[in-house]
Amino acid sequence: MTETKRVVVAVDAMGGDRAPGEIVAGAAQAVADPDVGVLLVGRQAEIESALPDGAAPDGLEVLDATDVIAMDDEPLSAVRKQKDSSIVRAVEAVKEGRADAIVSAGNTGAVTTAAVLRLGRFKGVPTPAIAVPIPVAGQHPQVLVDAGAVVDPAPERLAQYAAMASEYARARWDIPAPRIGLLSNGEEAGKGDELRKAAFPLLERIPGFVGNVEGRDFMHADTVDVVVTDGFTGNVALKSLEGALRALSGLVFSVLDGSPEAREASTVIMPELLRLAESYDPDVTGGAALLGVKGMTVISHGASSARAIVNAVAVAADCARCDVIERMRKAVIDAG
Amino acid sequence: MPAETHVEQTPMGPDEVLALIKEHLAEILEIDESRITRDARFAEDLDADSLALIELVEILEAELGERTVGFSVDDEDLAELRTVGEATDYVVARLGVSAA
Numbered sequence: 001m002t003e004t005k006r007v008v009v010a011v012d013a014m015g016g017d018r019a020p021g022e023i024v025a026g027a028a029q030a031v032a033d034p035d036v037g038v039l040l041v042g043r044q045a046e047i048e049s050a051l052p053d054g055a056a057p058d059g060l061e062v063l064d065a066t067d068v069i070a071m072d073d074e075p076l077s078a079v080r081k082q083k084d085s086s087i088v089r090a091v092e093a094v095k096e097g098r099a100d101a102i103v104s105a106g107n108t109g110a111v112t113t114a115a116v117l118r119l120g121r122f123k124g125v126p127t128p129a130i131a132v133p134i135p136v137a138g139q140h141p142q143v144l145v146d147a148g149a150v151v152d153p154a155p156e157r158l159a160q161y162a163a164m165a166s167e168y169a170r171a172r173w174d175i176p177a178p179r180i181g182l183l184s185n186g187e188e189a190g191k192g193d194e195l196r197k198a199a200f201p202l203l204e205r206i207p208g209f210v211g212n213v214e215g216r217d218f219m220h221a222d223t224v225d226v227v228v229t230d231g232f233t234g235n236v237a238l239k240s241l242e243g244a245l246r247a248l249s250g251l252v253f254s255v256l257d258g259s260p261e262a263r264e265a266s267t268v269i270m271p272e273l274l275r276l277a278e279s280y281d282p283d284v285t286g287g288a289a290l291l292g293v294k295g296m297t298v299i300s301h302g303a304s305s306a307r308a309i310v311n312a313v314a315v316a317a318d319c320a321r322c323d324v325i326e327r328m329r330k331a332v333i334d335a336g
Numbered sequence: 337m338p339a340e341t342h343v344e345q346t347p348m349g350p351d352e353v354l355a356l357i358k359e360h361l362a363e364i365l366e367i368d369e370s371r372i373t374r375d376a377r378f379a380e381d382l383d384a385d386s387l388a389l390i391e392l393v394e395i396l397e398a399e400l401g402e403r404t405v406g407f408s409v410d411d412e413d414l415a416e417l418r419t420v421g422e423a424t425d426y427v428v429a430r431l432g433v434s435a436a
Contacts, residue, residue: 076390077411116387117394124366126388154383 004035007320009313010090010099013042014068015106016304023105024050026309031059036317039099041065042086063098065089071302075109079117087111091118094295101296101316103287105304111297112149112290119295122329127153128292129161129231130299131168132238133285136221137276140173143226144218147288148235155198158182162206162228163335164291164328169225171324172315180206181213181224183233188212195230203228206335215240245280283308286315291328296320348403348431354424360395361420364388374421382420389414396427404431 011027013020024047027038037059040047044064048054056062067085069078079088087106091114093099104111112128121128130149133141145165150157162180169178182203184192189200191212203209210224217223218241229237252273256266278284287300287308296319300312319325348356354374362369365384378384384392393409400407407430417423 076386080390080394080411113387113390117391126365126383127385 005321006035006037007100007317008037008039008098009316009320010039010041010063010093010102011309011313012086012090012102012104012106012111013040013047014065014086015104015111016300017071017105017302018304019105020046020050022304022306023309025052026304026306027313028052028057028060029306029310030313031057033314033317034059036313037061038313039063039090039093041090041093043068063089063093069107069110071107073107073110075107075113078107078110079113085110088114088118091115091295091297095119100320101298103298103300103309103312103316105287105300105302105309105312108148108299111299112293115290115293115295115297119293119297122292122294122332125157125160125164125292125332127157128290129157129164130234130288131161131165131291132288134218134227134238134241135280135285136219137279139221140169140175140225141285142218142224143169143178144234144238145226145228145291146231146234147238148231149290151230151232151235153195153230155195155202158195158199158228158230159202159206159335160332161291162203162209162226163331165226165228166206166208167328167331168289168291168319168324171319171322171327175225178208178225179223180209180226180228181211181217182209183227183229183237184212184214186212187214249277284311287312289315289319292332294325294329296325348400348428350424350428353427353431354420356396356399357392357420357424357427361388361392364391364395372420374419374424376420377418378420378423379418389417400427400431407431 013023027040030036031038039061041063042065044062047062065084065086067082069082069085069087087110090102094102095118127150129146131143131145132147134144135141143165145161166178166180169175184196213224256262282301283305287298290297296316298312298316300308358369358372361372376382397408
């Protein structure tokens with residue numbers, strides 16, 4: 001039997017709209033896995049009072065950090081000025097070898113800044129990218145990269161993002177040869193703005209690149225595994241998908257509550273629908289990964305529940321175990 | 337002697353500061369040092385974004401702070417520095433202030 005490597009995940013206890021309560025509760029649940037340890041970073045007194053039963057379970061350790069970077073703080077100056085913040089201390093824990101990965105539901109810009117400054121970037125990758133899992137019914141998610149880190153990247157960056165995201169998808173979901181698509185306004189090779197036209201030939205050198213894809217190719221199993229784009233359109237696409245899903249689910253549920261017959265039918269359909277809806281719940285996907293920095297960094301969404309933190313910790317731990325950072329670093333080198 | 341004004345070593349001159357900035361900026365941006373002249377503009381000529389400049393500042397603060405206790409760069413001032421030459425002059429001036 002193969003022995004599972006035990007890893008420690010530094011969790012920012014103060015980040016997110018529901019911190020510290022939900023974050024602490026999630027961290028306490030995450031250590032139910034004996035192969036996972038959690039270093040919970042933040043204001044010790046607040047953490048301890050939020051711990052279920054008032055005591056840290058086995059595998060959970062608290063690291064006191066007095067400052068809190070707010071969700072709307074300007075990231076660069078916040079990281080510089082609040083050196084004893086939970087975000088900075090959590091990142092430093094990885095740098096110092098106390099933890100193997102980071103999870104934060106806090107200020108995304110501050111997490112990115114702290115990771116770049118304290119952990120460093122991959123050689124040749126000046127700016128990291130955010131890779132978000134997009135749910136696909138019946139199979140592993142697609143990876144959307146970049147979902148908002150760099151709004152105006154050079155064409156070379158898209159090729160690097162594709163190489164890293166492909167390796168990330170391979171490591172996380174055991175996809176032997178991930179298919180990569182460039183998000184554009186048409187499938188033909190000549191389609192797109194100047195960025196896409198310049199990036200296309202560079203992407204052709206990345207194994208698995210299949211050409212342009214369109215917005216309609218999201219969430220379909222038979223299209224691609226990785227969708228690469230700039231941070232501006234990536235963020236617009238992500239938010240559009242979220243909005244469309246929310247609107248669609250609202251419509252479906254209103255129809256099922258629209259008449260006595262529909263309500264009767266819903267008693268049969270609803271359990272299946274709820275099961276389906278759960279697979280699209282952002283608390284289940286495990287958060288976004290920061291690609292291009294020398295430490296596994298998982299960014300959970302701002303409204304993360306305890307469940308979201310449990311899943312994010314599991315993803316961070318899995319990625320640390322399979323050494324995805326080193327694999328992505330090599331992928332960038334191979335991509336030239 | 338108050339720690340804030342204690343000078344560990346002789347303050348650096350403009351040429352030394354420029355050399356230090358060139359060395360670290362070249363490393364951060366992964367470009368040849370020869371591209372980094374006094375007149376080079378951070379954004380337009382060197383493609384250095386705000387994150388790269390903060391990286392440079394953190395390195396300079398750590399390195400120069402060992403020579404001159406209290407050396408620091410204000411974030412507000414950083415936004416005003418457009419060229420390598422302006423940054424060099426700023427650092428030299430700040431070193432003087434810290435050493436005074």
